[in-house]
Amino acid sequence: MRNLSRAAAACAAFTALAAGTVPAAAQDGGTVVIEGLVWFDRNADGKRDAGEQPLANGRAIRVSDAATRQDIGVFRTDARGRYRAEVPDVPVMVYNPNADVFRPTTKAPPQPVVGGGTVDFGLRGADVPVLCRVEGGAGTTPPSGCPVRVTGGPLDVDRSAEPAVGGDSSFQDLPAGRYTITAGALFGHGLALVRPTGGDRVDWVTYTREIEVDHTLVGPRVELAYGAARGDMSYALRLEPGRDRYAVGDEFEAVVSVTNGGTAPERAVFALGEPSDRQAERVAIGDNVTADANGYALEDRLLPGATAEVRFTLRVKAPFSAVDVVGAHVNELRDADSSNNAARVPVLIGDGASTTSTTAPTATPTATTAPSTTGSATVPVAGDGGDLADTGAAPLPLFALGGLLLGGGALALVAARRRRRA
DSSP states (O other), X not given: OHHHHHHHHHHHHHHHHHHTOOOGGGSTTOEEEEEEEEEEOTTOSSSOOTTOOBOTTSEEEEEEEXXXXXXXXXXXXXXXXXXXXXXXXXXXXXXXXXXXXXEEOSOOOOSSBOSOEEOOEEEEOEEEEEEEEETTTTTOOOTTOOOEEEEETTTTEEEEOEEOGGGOEEEEEEOSEEEEEEEOOOGGGTEEEOXXXXXXXXXXXXXXXXXXXXXXXXXXXXXXXXXXOOBOEEEEEEEESOOSOBOTTOEEEEEEEEEEOSSSOBOOEEEEEESOTTTEEEEEEOTXXXXXXXXXXXXXXXXXXXXXXXXXXXXXXXXXXXXXXXXOSBSSSBXXXXXXXXXXXXXXXXXXXOSSOOOOOOOOOSSOOOOOSSOOOOOOOOSOSOHHHHHTOOSHHHHHHHHHHXXXXXXXXXXXXXXXHO
16 A cells, blocks of 8 residues: 555656646655746846737746756746746756747846746847738728738747738737748728739738748848739630530530639639539549539639639539539629620530520432433432442332233133133
8 A cells, every 4th residue: 555655646746747846745855936927028128018018828937957957847828928837945947948039138047046936037039010001002001901910930820910100010029930921811892912023022822921030030021012903704614525425424524714814813713503413423623623512712813814724524424404614703803794704515415405506407308309311420229239220220110010911921821721621
């Protein structure tokens, strides 16, 4: 029983150590508390001023035994940027684990730390300004502002920019690392990002830009340039292989061509109206679209003037009369011309008739025109390929004449025999 009690105590001590605290019962000398605040000291004066944010739910301090150099634990801040570390009552070394990606603005405590105490840490990160304008709008900002986010870096940052003076904004307190800037779409206002003309601008196709914050913590500038935009997606359709008629079980490809006739990169949305899933199985769909309940959307935005092809492999299950594609009237931008938003290819399945109007075939005449006596052409006549048919003479009258002669001869023979008997 005594061995079990010792094992339980050791397990509790190990669990507490993994959590970053060591209970007094597990240490001969008891425990002490080290606590404090970690905040972003934006003016680097060593004091927390109004508007300077705490490092919420982040790394606070790393503590190790000063004698053995063994790590005791890394302790984190809460939502207010405060931390509390309960550690063995022995001389310890206290480190700022953020010094590799931030610049400390407060002095480290004298080492080693004995008896616990309060240790605050001021940090300074990079400030990345974000400039936002509507071109052609006299330098005005968009009506709903410039929504923009930053993600990535060594601490998995994911947040929006903070407002700045003059309608612009900025990302503050960024640690050194690599980030993705993502601009918000303003299609509902008839605005889209314009073609980049400088290295500071966010890409007008992906609405993103990769930035690097180095250890000098000097951040680059990010520019969002929007402009008035017009949408105009047009659609064409062809079948491969093209056939006059398909049978149940046949497979073919419906190739949808989408062309962007608008003024900004845009992601097209469209649907296959016919055939339905009951009439044709969609065996394969191109990897450049995503599917949902409303149809299909291009994975990537299409540049103005560019064309993308989407391939659908269909297997015929039941008769249908056509394959058609219908584009959305509103993609990301409202479509300016709806007359080119649909395409249709009629098809025949099995013995079914096409729904398209065609000219009725002319009935074959029953009477034939007699051949000209002056021409050398002959009229082909059904027969057994003998010489009689080759001359063009009609065989039926000759057959009838032969029959009459045979019949007459037979009657004369019968009459002669009767006279002899008489």
